[in-house]
Amino acid sequence: MSRPRSRLAIGALGVIAAVALAGCATTAPASEKTDDAAPDDHHEGDTRVAVTYDGGVLVLDGETLETVGQAELGGFLRVNDAGDHDGHVFVTAEDGFHVLDSGLASGSVEFTGEVFEAVAAGHATPHAGRTALFDDGTGDVQVFDTDAVGTGTLPEIDTITSEAAHHGVAIELSDGTVLSTIGTSEARSGVRHLDVDGTELARNEQCPSVHGEGALKGEVVMFGCEDGVLLFDDGVFTKLDAPDEFGRTGNAYVTDTSAIAVGDYKTDPDAEGYFLSQLALIDTGTQKLSVVDLPDGVEYTWRGVGRSGHDDIIVLGADGTLNVLDDTGALQESWDVIDPWESPTEWQQPHPGLRVVGDIAYVTEPAKDRILAIDLHTGEVSAEATLDVAPNEFVVVGAAGH
Numbered sequence: 001m002s003r004p005r006s007r008l009a010i011g012a013l014g015v016i017a018a019v020a021l022a023g024c025a026t027t028a029p030a031s032e033k034t035d036d037a038a039p040d041d042h043h044e045g046d047t048r049v050a051v052t053y054d055g056g057v058l059v060l061d062g063e064t065l066e067t068v069g070q071a072e073l074g075g076f077l078r079v080n081d082a083g084d085h086d087g088h089v090f091v092t093a094e095d096g097f098h099v100l101d102s103g104l105a106s107g108s109v110e111f112t113g114e115v116f117e118a119v120a121a122g123h124a125t126p127h128a129g130r131t132a133l134f135d136d137g138t139g140d141v142q143v144f145d146t147d148a149v150g151t152g153t154l155p156e157i158d159t160i161t162s163e164a165a166h167h168g169v170a171i172e173l174s175d176g177t178v179l180s181t182i183g184t185s186e187a188r189s190g191v192r193h194l195d196v197d198g199t200e201l202a203r204n205e206q207c208p209s210v211h212g213e214g215a216l217k218g219e220v221v222m223f224g225c226e227d228g229v230l231l232f233d234d235g236v237f238t239k240l241d242a243p244d245e246f247g248r249t250g251n252a253y254v255t256d257t258s259a260i261a262v263g264d265y266k267t268d269p270d271a272e273g274y275f276l277s278q279l280a281l282i283d284t285g286t287q288k289l290s291v292v293d294l295p296d297g298v299e300y301t302w303r304g305v306g307r308s309g310h311d312d313i314i315v316l317g318a319d320g321t322l323n324v325l326d327d328t329g330a331l332q333e334s335w336d337v338i339d340p341w342e343s344p345t346e347w348q349q350p351h352p353g354l355r356v357v358g359d360i361a362y363v364t365e366p367a368k369d370r371i372l373a374i375d376l377h378t379g380e381v382s383a384e385a386t387l388d389v390a391p392n393e394f395v396v397v398g399a400a401g402h
Contacts, residue, residue: 047398048102049355049362050089051371052077053389057091059102059109062357062396065371065385069109071100076348079395083126084147087398088112090133092121097133099149104398113152116142122167127215128174132160139165141180143172160198169213171221177201179221179232181210191223191230191237204230204237214252217259220284224249224263228289229282240282240289247291249280251302258311259285260327264302273343275299275318281329292329297321301343303393306356308376314361316354318343322361322374335379337372338365350392357396364391 047062056072057079075094082088087104090097091111099114119137126132126146133142139162148155160170166183173179176196182189182205190205207225215221223230228242229249242249242265249263263280277299279292294300297319304316312332313325320340324333344351350366360382361374369390373383 046087046104047357047396048087048104049371049394049396050079050091050100050102051364051387051389051391051394052079052091053387053392055389057089057100058387058389058391059100060371060385062373062398063383065373065383067385067387068103071109071111073098073111078393080124081126081395081397082124082146082149083131084149086147086150088150089395089397090116090124092124095121097121097124101150102397112150114149114154116154116157119165123169123213125169125171125213127171128219130172132170132172132178134168134170135165136167137165139163139168141170141178143170143178160194167211169211169223171213171215173219173221179213179223181223183210191232193232193235193237202235202237204239206230206239209248209250211250212252212263214254214261215256216254216261216284217256218284220259222252222254222261222263222282222284224252226269229261229263229280231282231284231287233284238287240287242280242289243291247280251305253305253307253313255307255311258307258327259283260311262305262307262313264300264305265291273345274301274347275343276301279305279313279315279329281327290329292325295323295331295334298323298334301351302347303351303353306354306361308356308361309358312376314354314356314376316352316361316363318352322354322363322379324376333376333379335374337363337374337379337381338370339367341367348392350390353391353394355394355396362394362396364394366390366392 049060078092080090087102089100096118097116103109118135122134122136141160143158164184168181170180207230209226212224226248253262261282265280298317
């Protein structure tokens with residue numbers, strides 16, 4: 001039986017660590033900030049790039065890549081776009097999801113003091129004006145209004161409980177129903193569809209090792225499985241089998257303007273390293289899954305795939321190339337942008353990453369403490385910066401429609 005979700009008062013989540021964070025945030029002096037760091041200069045389409053490093057988060061101007069501020073926080077950090085209109089970032093740390101103000105609207109880069117506590121903070125999924133934060137340590141999901149972050153006080157939260165703690169993900173749809181993964185600490189099997197009151201409407205457990213999700217055109221939602229993908233469309237689950245006995249998709253690269261989903265694709269469960277050389281293409285209109293081989297020499301990690309403003313597929317290769325493919329997987333352009341690099345031995349280790357916003361591809365090169373912005377029309381570098389830290393994970397926030 002599924003358990004209903006409950007609405008928790010702010011106090012039930014514990015004390016916000018505002019005092020501890022107050023001494024950890026630093027902001028660039030006004031003379032060092034770019035002009036658009038001031039609140040009055042915030043324009044629709046402005047962006048910030050939040051880059052994690054060992055000890056905190058560095059925030060860059062999305063156009064110039066100049067540093068506008070930084071905020072210190074210990075431990076291994078991950079970053080997610082909060083999905084709101086003011087450019088906030090969820091920074092995942094040991095104690096939960098910290099809210100970082102990127103300064104896009106306020107002019108100040110600092111932690112707001114809001115911490116959504118979690119035993120093991122996992123996926124953050126904003127969609128249709130609501131955000132779902134998944135706690136892998138308990139299986140609990142905190143759901144709230146996306147634009148409610150950034151006030152310094154936790155918003156009103158709906159809590160959804162899972163049947164068991166597991167590494168999972170949840171998404172609230174535009175009708176208020178929720179899709180949430182099923183699993184335990186030992187294995188994951190599928191997805192539940194829950195009504196607004198927490199009642200289970202449907203489930204599908206034909207998705208072993210379910211991981212990663214993406215909402216596409218028409219609010220079709222895709223989940224990755226170790227033997228294909230699971231689709232959810234208008235109340236109905238559909239399993240699409242991979243052509244290989246083991247054909248794992250763990251990450252989805254989607255847009256809300258395309259019916260084509262892209263997934264990473266792995267056929268050898270015992271392969272060493274993190275390089276992959278094939279992509280899964282999922283046509284949600286025809287409900288077909290196909291596998292595309294990348295050009296010779298082009299291998300990627302889960303950090304190396306994105307979608308452009310024209311729904312093209314962008315791949316950052318370990319050979320240092322940036323590749324543009326159409327939605328059939330056909331190569332359109334390829335440019336040399338960074339030096340070739342080797343696979344990390346652990347996924348947390350710094351290695352080149354890619355984020356795409358509109359027609360700009362942002363690429364990090366940790367070996368040189370460097371970040372580039374590349375025009376996808378021409379392949380030319382529109383901005384670059386050498387940082388004072390080695391960049392690890394990063395996210396771009398604030399663009400209209402991002």
